[in-house]
Amino acid sequence: MTSVTEAxxxxxxxxxxxxxxxxxxxHGPWFLVLPALIPILVLSVGPLLYGxxxxxxxxxxxxxxxxxxxxxxxxxxxxxxxxxWESFRIGLxxxxxxxxxxxxxxxxxxxxxxxxxxxxxxxxxxxxVPWAMPEVVVxxxxxxxxxxxxxxxxxxxxxLGLGGGRDWLSGLATALPAVIVVGVWAGMPQTTVALLxxxxxxxxxxxxxxxxxxxxxxRRFRTVTWPAIxxxxxxxxxxxxxxxxxxxxxxxxxxxxxxxxxTRLPMLFAYEEAFRYGQFGYAAAMGCVxxxxxSIALAVFLAGRLRGGDRA
Amino acid sequence: xxxxxxxxxxQYAALLAYLAFLAFPFLWLVSTAxxxxxxxxxxxxxxxxRDPTLDNFRQAFDEQPLLRAALNSLLAAxxxxxxxxxxxxxxxxxxxxxxTALARAxxxxxxxxxxxxxxxxxxxxxxxxxxxxxxxxVPGLVLVYVVWALPFALWMLTGYVRAxxxxxxxxxxxxxxxxxRTLVxxxxPLLAPGIVAxxxxxxxxxWNEFFFALVLLKTxxxxxxxxxxxxxxxxxxxADLGPLAAAAFLATLPSLVVFAIIQRRITGGMLAGAVxx
Numbered sequence: 001m002t003s004v005t006e007a008x009x010x011x012x013x014x015x016x017x018x019x020x021x022x023x024x025x026x027h028g029p030w031f032l033v034l035p036a037l038i039p040i041l042v043l044s045v046g047p048l049l050y051g052x053x054x055x056x057x058x059x060x061x062x063x064x065x066x067x068x069x070x071x072x073x074x075x076x077x078x079x080x081x082x083x084x085w086e087s088f089r090i091g092l093x094x095x096x097x098x099x100x101x102x103x104x105x106x107x108x109x110x111x112x113x114x115x116x117x118x119x120x121x122x123x124x125x126x127x128x129v130p131w132a133m134p135e136v137v138v139x140x141x142x143x144x145x146x147x148x149x150x151x152x153x154x155x156x157x158x159x160l161g162l163g164g165g166r167d168w169l170s171g172l173a174t175a176l177p178a179v180i181v182v183g184v185w186a187g188m189p190q191t192t193v194a195l196l197x198x199x200x201x202x203x204x205x206x207x208x209x210x211x212x213x214x215x216x217x218x219r220r221f222r223t224v225t226w227p228a229i230x231x232x233x234x235x236x237x238x239x240x241x242x243x244x245x246x247x248x249x250x251x252x253x254x255x256x257x258x259x260x261x262x263t264r265l266p267m268l269f270a271y272e273e274a275f276r277y278g279q280f281g282y283a284a285a286m287g288c289v290x291x292x293x294x295s296i297a298l299a300v301f302l303a304g305r306l307r308g309g310d311r312a
Numbered sequence: 313x314x315x316x317x318x319x320x321x322x323q324y325a326a327l328l329a330y331l332a333f334l335a336f337p338f339l340w341l342v343s344t345a346x347x348x349x350x351x352x353x354x355x356x357x358x359x360x361x362r363d364p365t366l367d368n369f370r371q372a373f374d375e376q377p378l379l380r381a382a383l384n385s386l387l388a389a390x391x392x393x394x395x396x397x398x399x400x401x402x403x404x405x406x407x408x409x410x411x412t413a414l415a416r417a418x419x420x421x422x423x424x425x426x427x428x429x430x431x432x433x434x435x436x437x438x439x440x441x442x443x444x445x446x447x448x449x450v451p452g453l454v455l456v457y458v459v460w461a462l463p464f465a466l467w468m469l470t471g472y473v474r475a476x477x478x479x480x481x482x483x484x485x486x487x488x489x490x491x492x493r494t495l496v497x498x499x500x501p502l503l504a505p506g507i508v509a510x511x512x513x514x515x516x517x518x519w520n521e522f523f524f525a526l527v528l529l530k531t532x533x534x535x536x537x538x539x540x541x542x543x544x545x546x547x548x549x550x551a552d553l554g555p556l557a558a559a560a561f562l563a564t565l566p567s568l569v570v571f572a573i574i575q576r577r578i579t580g581g582m583l584a585g586a587v588x589x
Contacts, residue, residue, distance in 0.1 A: 287432030
């Protein structure tokens with residue numbers, strides 16, 4: 001309830017920009033906020049805290065006895081669970097392997113779309129398609145592309161005389177790279193759109209002035225374009241890293257973690273632990289470890305961002 | 313600024329490569345959906361089916377309860393879109409107009425909620441919904457979708473509210489309009505396009521969603537389209553490509569149509585939300 005009183009106190013007292021109508025507000029905000037606040041507390045904040053608590057219990061699905069506190073036993077078990085750490089490693093390879101090419105390709109596309117090219121409208125329209133498609137359909141579609149017999153990829157390779165092709169998604173060596181390509185394809189639109197919007201905020205005069213001064217394309221990019229889009233680029237990359245590390249549906253449909261666990265992302269691992277084997281407590285502990293990993297990665301990333309900001 | 317001819321050629325080559333990478337998988341899906349089995353088994357499949365057929369679509373409807381699933385998806389997505397926007401709009405208004413501790417906490421939640429793996433959320437939700445007897449039911453799924461769509465809805469709507477000048481509301485207040493009157497007859501009409509765009513986006517997100525539906529819905533008659541689509545893929549990972557492609561193609565159409573309508577507003581809204589946070 002402290003936030004309630006605090007909000008009441010500060011609402012009329014903060015005459016910042018955009019708060020002018022607040023004076024006559026009275027109890028307005030509470031009436032406006034509650035319809036969203038209650039579901040957030042009951043179905044998001046509450047369950048998250050509950051989930052963290054579950055990690056310290058032996059909760060299981062369909063268990064008749066009472067659930068007991070077991071302290072950090074789940075985490076100790078997790079520490080020695082080599083399968084989980086292998087999955088965790090795959091998750092990191094996947095998240096970085098998707099995010100980096102995604103960013104570079106999206107940056108290239110955004111720079112192209114920012115130019116005055118013909119066919120730009122078509123590229124803009126097409127760039128959106130992967131964004132609108134259900135993830136499950138993206139997975140199904142690429143299964144068909146990768147299909148050893150009727151697939152587009154092997155057919156193209158055969159046409160180019162590059163061998164008879166292979167079964168990409170079941171090969172131990174090719175499965176993870178093949179899945180990463182799909183991840184890049186699926187996530188490119190959001191990144192492109194964000195970067196393109198950043199580019200459109202770049203002052204054009206600066207660009208022209210730099211060109212008049214004889215700066216080459218690369219120098220113009222480094223000194224004019226990049227500083228302008230840097231905040232957007234950092235924000236979207238941070239989000240992509242998180243989203244990719246937590247992704248599930250694509251790989252579930254493409255390989256379901258196979259072959260031999262080579263593409264078993266941490267989310268797939270935790271899902272199986274919770275809903276195939278019913279180990280709720282243990283799976284919740286995995287979730288906690290994933291949150292911790294993401295938080296640390298974000299902290300490092302943001303610290304780097306602030307330092308970089310000082311230099312600029 | 314002049315760009316040299318060779319640079320232009322390079323740019324077009326790059327653009328064409330992007331177009332191919334983005335479009336070919338989808339075109340291949342469409343092509344596969346219209347191919348008869350004999351052509352799918354052929355050693356050299358073609359882009360354009362030599363003998364196009366609708367058999368795959370017929371077979372897809374025979375094999376899986378696609379209509380039922382589409383209806384479930386439609387209900388869940390519509391309900392989630394309407395409810396999330398109805399409850400998010402007033403809150404977004406407060407977040408945009410009042411710099412209270414609550415507004416800051418809500419913004420924090422929007423950001424933090426992106427970082428949590430669904431698995432940490434779904435286990436407790438599964439237990440809670442089970443106690444409420446809402447497991448394996450579309451209303452239970454809608455509850456989850458509403459909360460899941462809220463962060464993005466709040467983000468977008470806050471941006472749209474900020475775009476409405478506070479001076480307009482002040483002017484109405486000076487003219488003697490009450491608080492509610494101002495909201496209803498001044499702010500709401502200006503917000504309407506943004507609200508519609510946000511609702512449609514929430515609709516697509518729910519229509520496309522897979523993970524929560526997979527965990528929460530067990531009975532085939534209650535499952536949504538994405539979950540039913542995965543049933544086309546057998547336990548051994550072997551799938552009948554034709555019907556699979558046909559069903560996947562149909563499931564995508566609503567998302568594509570809705571997205572085409574709102575695309576511009578969504579990109580605008582994403583940034584509007586980002587400008588001042």
